[in-house]
Amino acid sequence: MFLTCLSTFGLLRAAEPLPFSSELTTVLSDRYPHGVEDLKLLEEQVQLVAAQAVPATVEVEIGRSIGSGVIISKEGLVLTAAHVIGRPGRRATLVLADGRRLKGRTLGAHHWMDAGMVQITDPPGDLPFAPLAPEEAVEIGQWVVATGQPGGILDDRSPPVRLGRVLAADDQWICTDCTLVGGDSGGPLFNMRGEVMAIHMSIGPEVVHNFHVPVTEIRPVWEKMLQGEVWGGEVAERDHDGNWAVLGLAGRTINERTVVTQVFGGFPAEAAGVLPGDQIVAVDGQAIASILQLTETISRKSPGDTIHLELMRNAHVMELDVMLSSIGEPLPGSFDPSSSEAQPESREQP
Structure with missing residues (x-):
C-alpha cells in the first residue's frame, strides 16, 4: 500500500515515540481491521508516523550512486545500508525532504549485515531526526511503515510512505510486504510508534518479500x-581499485519476468534507452528469467564488453547493443554478485 505525504511534513521535527490509545492497541493487535472505525484509527496513526518519518528520511548521494537513509540524532548521524556507502571516508551528500542538501562523510559498515553509517559534517540546529526502537520482539503480522527516496528527490514528491506488515523475522532480518524499489536501499522501517526498527537491506526478487536489518x-x-x-563480505576485503562490469539498472522478478524498476543516470542502460517497466527477455541470446540471473550474467562480463539485449516494451520486442561500463561499488537497489544478497533464496525461505 502506498501513501504519499505532503511536503509540509518537512516542517515538523520530532524524536519521541508516539502514544497509543487503548482502542488503537486493540486494532493493531488484531489480525485485520474489523470495520470503518478500525480503518480510521489505523489511518490516523499512519499519518502521525509519516509526519515523524518523512522529515528524517534522506537521499544519500555518494559519487554517482543514490540510496536512502534516516537521521537518528540531532548531531547528524545517519543510518543506511553498507552497500550504499561502500567504505569509510567518502564524501556524501544528504538531501532532506525539504530540499536542503547537507554534506557528510561515510563512517563504518558491516557488509554481511548490510548496515552502515554517515555523519553529517555541519548539522543545522533544526535538523529533523527519528527515535530508535527499543529492544523488543518483532511479531509476525505487526504493522510497519517504510520510507525511502526511490528514484531520487523529485520536486513534487516527498519520500513515499508505504504501509505493510511483518511476514517473517529472526534475529538477523525482518521480512515485510512493504513495497521497495531501486533507491530505497538504506531507508528506514518504522514501527507504529514512529521509531526506527530496521534499515532496508535487500530488495527482494518478489514484490511482496523485502528484507530489513533490525536495529x-x-x-x-x-x-x-x-x-x-568496515568488515564482512568481499566488498570490504577486496582491493577497492578493482571494478566490475555494470549495466546500470535495478529490477525485480515478477512471475518469472525480469522487470526493470529503475535506470541509473550516467550508465549504459540509460544511454541505450532502457526504461523502467521494460522486461529483460534475453542477453546474448540467453533467456533471462529472474533479476538474479541477469545479475549473474552481467557479473561474468568485463567492462567494455558489448552485450546484445532483448527486451519487451508495451508488447513489442526491442533489441539493443549495450557496451558495459565499470563500477567500483554496487549500485543501490541492485544485487551485489560478491555478497550474500545475491543468494535471495536464503532469505526468502526463513
Whole structure:
C-alpha cells in the first residue's frame, strides 16, 4: 500500500515515540481491521508516523550512486545500508525532504549485515531526526511503515510512505510486504510508534518479500561503525581499485519476468534507452528469467564488453547493443554478485 505525504511534513521535527490509545492497541493487535472505525484509527496513526518519518528520511548521494537513509540524532548521524556507502571516508551528500542538501562523510559498515553509517559534517540546529526502537520482539503480522527516496528527490514528491506488515523475522532480518524499489536501499522501517526498527537491506526478487536489518542487530556493532571500521563480505576485503562490469539498472522478478524498476543516470542502460517497466527477455541470446540471473550474467562480463539485449516494451520486442561500463561499488537497489544478497533464496525461505 502506498501513501504519499505532503511536503509540509518537512516542517515538523520530532524524536519521541508516539502514544497509543487503548482502542488503537486493540486494532493493531488484531489480525485485520474489523470495520470503518478500525480503518480510521489505523489511518490516523499512519499519518502521525509519516509526519515523524518523512522529515528524517534522506537521499544519500555518494559519487554517482543514490540510496536512502534516516537521521537518528540531532548531531547528524545517519543510518543506511553498507552497500550504499561502500567504505569509510567518502564524501556524501544528504538531501532532506525539504530540499536542503547537507554534506557528510561515510563512517563504518558491516557488509554481511548490510548496515552502515554517515555523519553529517555541519548539522543545522533544526535538523529533523527519528527515535530508535527499543529492544523488543518483532511479531509476525505487526504493522510497519517504510520510507525511502526511490528514484531520487523529485520536486513534487516527498519520500513515499508505504504501509505493510511483518511476514517473517529472526534475529538477523525482518521480512515485510512493504513495497521497495531501486533507491530505497538504506531507508528506514518504522514501527507504529514512529521509531526506527530496521534499515532496508535487500530488495527482494518478489514484490511482496523485502528484507530489513533490525536495529537490535546493529546495536552490538554500533561503536565499531562509529569508529569507521568496515568488515564482512568481499566488498570490504577486496582491493577497492578493482571494478566490475555494470549495466546500470535495478529490477525485480515478477512471475518469472525480469522487470526493470529503475535506470541509473550516467550508465549504459540509460544511454541505450532502457526504461523502467521494460522486461529483460534475453542477453546474448540467453533467456533471462529472474533479476538474479541477469545479475549473474552481467557479473561474468568485463567492462567494455558489448552485450546484445532483448527486451519487451508495451508488447513489442526491442533489441539493443549495450557496451558495459565499470563500477567500483554496487549500485543501490541492485544485487551485489560478491555478497550474500545475491543468494535471495536464503532469505526468502526463513
